[in-house]
Amino acid sequence: MPTPKRSLDLDLSRPSSGRIYDYWLGGTNNYAVDREFAEKQLALAPEIREAVRENRAFLRRAVRHAAEEGIRQFVDIGSGLPTQGSVHETADEVAPGESRVVYVDNEPVAHAHSQILLEDTADPERHRALAGDFFDGPELWERIVGEGIDPRRPICLLTVALLHLLPSEREPERTLEFYRERLAPGSLLVLSHACVDTGDERAKEAFEEISDNYRSRTAVQGSNGLRDRAAIAEFFDDFDLLDPGLVWLPQWRPDDTFVGDPARTRAVAGVARKPGR
Template structure:
């Protein structure tokens, strides 16, 4: 059946008989960029945990609010890592409605995602996609399209929305990768993360975890403490300026909530999948030191400038990712 569904943009060597987390997510959002194996797996998830669809929509709306917050801060360029299938209302749609000169670079390790995104973005100015493992910051920062599209001398928003819980690795290793990605970014740059965390264990949560374990992208849930550590020394943004609360992580539906959306979803307290889906936004406070600015300028704008060599020893499966097996998948 997968073969009958294969579209012209699907790489011929991809096994579409195995479900993929990004295409399952697309199905949860009502998209059309999924195959029979993805739909069957997604329906199996919804059979035991229908709240997962609510969590997907809540995360999607968090993405919109986070991008709008960045736009309100004057940021016009976005690096979307683990972007997944470009569905309706994705980052470039939000950005370019408000600012036609805005720039968005999508990054994903799944060749199906990348090929499809290339087709969808063919006639879209200021938006590109590259195939890369998000745990390879040197490869991302040194890519020709990154250098051409993103100017790290100006603030940039780095998005990792619903992707890191599909990425293996120790917290300190992932934090080092994110620090490397944010290091050349100008002061005022933002790091946006949403990440699933363990909640009260139920039959439904155990079954969902088991179902994702059958895909190429099993779940790697992390505690709130570990998710906070991924932001390193960045200053967390207050999640709700209307409340007297310290800056920190909150469920995705509670970060800068939009009153018009609150009636469309159940409260996070009523669903372990929403309550454990945490979000935060960190701001780069570092001053623009001369050497940092020079590095950022060459990395983003000077083709052929070498960056630090890739360190595959930190992540043994990074090489596997570059040969086509998806490591990170999401929206």
Template sequence: MTTATVRSTASGEIDLTRPSCARLYDYYLGGSHNFAIDREYGRRAVAQWPRLPAMVRANRDFLRRAVRFAVRNGIRQFLDIGSGIPTAGNVHEIARRADPGARVVYVDIDPVAVAHSRAMLAGCSGVTVLQADLRDAQAILRASEVQRVIDFSRPVALLMLGVLHQVSDVDDPSGLVEEYHDALSPDSLAVISHGANDIEPDHADEHQRLYAGFGTPLWFREHSQVLDLFAGFELLEPGVVPLPEWRPDSAEVDQSERCRMSVYGGIGRKN
């Protein structure tokens, strides 16, 4: 399926007068699966916060490290919520380098992200895609697509990268994570990254106002609030830290770069 076909298929399902977080993320990564409205607002966002593409790349790098960590710890099942539009180094690609039998469910609310994922994964056994709202945890956990691929009696890596800052305080992100926690078996992992409002507060505030104007509001949070998302999990070293500091591939972390990465990340284990 070509990009044009996917867009034609999805065009009746989406509002092309406003950008989506999944397509903006694709734009920041230099992808081609976005519309003119996404590029327009994406350029405005980058002009306001020039390091934004670097932070998005850091989030993808954290994803790769986290998946490799999960595989090293014996996990072969992944539930990727807020998976976005496919790009190089997806979860199943990373995990299957270690074990071709690794199983993955991708979940996203954006119809373009889901359409591209389904096109890319056609004929790929043990991997599926579900269009759903992460706030409806029980619908996701009980979905036939999920139940067919994931065995919740065995450890699962729950991936929620760059998605919980799209959940308002009213919708209780910590309570949502708890719902997913309760469905997981012992030794499962929760991998979370979340936009920070206490590293570069001025930029974070401006960015939140900008996205609110797009119609896709964000709720960045301070360190203690991101820690709260791991309630019920044993937080693994080095804890909740700016993304480049979470077990970097290089022994050296550039401190000037660290202070500019306004995204926290961490991994917790269910005991």
């Protein structure tokens, strides 16, 4: 029997990362407080809107690749608000009726809309939405397994545009290590992360100001998660990075729709496989 859903209070006095992201994507599941904050961040870094769209496109390409490799279990932590091309939709395009997806988010609107979205699918029992937090670790993993994810079989674990939002003081690398250790050999870790090239002081200052604004206006406390490419690569630990490695978002197995300098997305992405299969 699935674990009872954890209730979360909806706070409309603060902007929400999930609703802000939805606004940047052109969605409608956001409020005035989110739109006001989002526009201020766009004034600092106009490339944000393009970056979030490229991030979503990367997620779809990575999920499609995992499904084509035969993986049928997907866990998306920090899934945000549902939008076109969600994980379960993309996986089912490759293997209709075979995939199982668990979405996890600690934002009430994101969680509620995920539940509504999944109720409208042809087979709602295959996909689940959990109210939970990345840092819940063992408790969250137990609930994920309780929703029908089999840890003995390969899983595609997604932490997309998540880790740079988490306070460094809480050491997200340790929590991610916990999840990596529980994945079966052959599993994939899909990750994207904000990244600023060394020497790009304008972008670095903009990211730091955005992070300061975000922490002051939301419930997240702690230092920002700005990391260079080498530090981001450490999240994969001993997993084997798939070609083309850790690259700018549009460079990961591109579909040739992106035009221009991929570095302007200010985010890198990679997919890595757990060895031993």
